[in-house]
Amino acid sequence: MDLKRAGVRMQVVLGHLSRPSVPAIVAHPLSGPASSLACSSPPQFQYTLDNDVLSLEQRKFYEENGFLVIKNLVSDDDIQRFRNEFDRICRKEVNPPGIVVMRDVAIAKMDYAPSEKVVMKVQDFQEDEELFRYCTLPEVLKYVECFTGPNIMAMHTMLINKPSDTGKKTSRHPMHQDLHYFPFRPSDRIVCAWTAMEHIDRKNGCLVVLPGTHKGTLKPHGYPKWEGGVNKMYHGIQDYKPDSSRVHLVMEKGDTVFFHPLLIHGSGRNKTQGFRKAISCHYASSDCHYISVDGTSQENIQDELKEITIRRLGLDCNIELKDIWRFRGRTVKGERINL
Ligand SMILES: CCCCCCCCCC(=O)SCCNC(=O)CCNC(=O)[C@H](O)C(C)(C)COP(=O)(O)OP(=O)(O)OC[C@H]1O[C@@H](n2cnc3c(N)ncnc32)[C@H](O)[C@@H]1OP(=O)(O)O
Ligand SMILES: Nc1ncnc2c1ncn2[C@@H]1O[C@H](COP(=O)(O)OP(=O)(O)OP(=O)(O)O)[C@@H](O)[C@H]1O
Ligand SMILES: O=C(O)CCC(=O)C(=O)O
Ligand SMILES: [Fe+2]
Numbered sequence: 001m002d003l004k005r006a007g008v009r010m011q012v013v014l015g016h017l018s019r020p021s022v023p024a025i026v027a028h029p030l031s032g033p034a035s036s037l038a039c040s041s042p043p044q045f046q047y048t049l050d051n052d053v054l055s056l057e058q059r060k061f062y063e064e065n066g067f068l069v070i071k072n073l074v075s076d077d078d079i080q081r082f083r084n085e086f087d088r089i090c091r092k093e094v095n096p097p098g099i100v101v102m103r104d105v106a107i108a109k110m111d112y113a114p115s116e117k118v119v120m121k122v123q124d125f126q127e128d129e130e131l132f133r134y135c136t137l138p139e140v141l142k143y144v145e146c147f148t149g150p151n152i153m154a155m156h157t158m159l160i161n162k163p164s165d166t167g168k169k170t171s172r173h174p175m176h177q178d179l180h181y182f183p184f185r186p187s188d189r190i191v192c193a194w195t196a197m198e199h200i201d202r203k204n205g206c207l208v209v210l211p212g213t214h215k216g217t218l219k220p221h222g223y224p225k226w227e228g229g230v231n232k233m234y235h236g237i238q239d240y241k242p243d244s245s246r247v248h249l250v251m252e253k254g255d256t257v258f259f260h261p262l263l264i265h266g267s268g269r270n271k272t273q274g275f276r277k278a279i280s281c282h283y284a285s286s287d288c289h290y291i292s293v294d295g296t297s298q299e300n301i302q303d304e305l306k307e308i309t310i311r312r313l314g315l316d317c318n319i320e321l322k323d324i325w326r327f328r329g330r331t332v333k334g335e336r337i338n339l
């Protein structure tokens, strides 16, 4: 393992419980030019905002790598509540408006009784009070604010229940950048929070990241050419090189990773017999603005999204993309401005 990767591994284990306290003399120069240490030029931060939540070390880590793992952030009690609610949704005991329940493509056309064993993920749970609690947890928002600032919107929600791979490798999630899905900017004011709902490692398909790739640009995405099939809307980076230096994020229940929407990431097969669960939310500053993706590499996914939305809502007219996002976005802190 080279030094850079070893550094990443070390940082990954730094949690909020073990966070070293930041000496005041280090913290102050970050908050503005009028510092007493103005002669030594203050560090330039682009991806994080001035805050008293992240240690200098954590802040630098996110700036360099595009992600930050906070150990043990979400309680076992809360995770149990999310599990229970997920189970109720899968068994169709509740059906919150707007929710999308998705099966793995390998079993999409089979006729199974509703249960958590046939659902690979639910998304858009903004109207499910119990699951949406995740997006409003103060311990999560405290960190989110370091990236988005004080006006925070929950733009997209998911609970992923990665099934045991059937042998077709469809349980993989190809390497991608989440920004491919988002018609709003600036990207630096968007962040994903992703919480492990159990121990997750390479055996059950952990997140895999390419550190530092958030400093690059949005790459063209499309369906990977996988023999066993690919799940709907699971686009991957087209020129992904399997030899790039990847980091597998081994996480414990409650650990939460915050990552930048340009960070290249994916997840591997689930080689265990169980399901691998994680809950996530993409947040954005409500100061962000919508952009047109016409003529860009994002046009393909947005056309798919429009098509599915029109079919689901049974519309017979066209629909504006930003209205789809306006409709599912929810303010979780501060005020709603542009989004
Ligand atoms: C949206 C933006 C997200 C941004 C988030 C940031 C990063 C996100 C990265 C991702 O997670 S990418 C994946 C985002 N995924 C989605 O948005 C999920 C979209 N899924 C759906 O909308 C529905 O699950 C789907 C339309 C695929 C199926 O809906 P239903 O279960 O209501 O439909 P139905 O059972 O009637 O099936 C409709 C068709 O879809 C097919 N199908 C079902 N599940 C599938 C699957 N998993 N993959 C491929 N096709 C699938 C099914 O076989 C059938 O095909 P046919 O028309 O040929 O009969
Ligand atoms: N040949 C490939 N082409 C494109 N993406 C790949 C390829 N191999 C792996 N990936 C992607 O890399 C990420 C992690 O895969 P990883 O290698 O950890 O899992 P796996 O191949 O399913 O299992 P393992 O390598 O542990 O046996 C996933 O996003 C996966 O889709
Ligand atoms: O949980 C996973 O497997 C990865 C999910 C992911 O990257 C996504 O949905 O954007
Ligand atoms: Fe993703």
Ligand SMILES: [Mg+2]
Binding pocket: 268
């Ligand atoms: Mg592999």
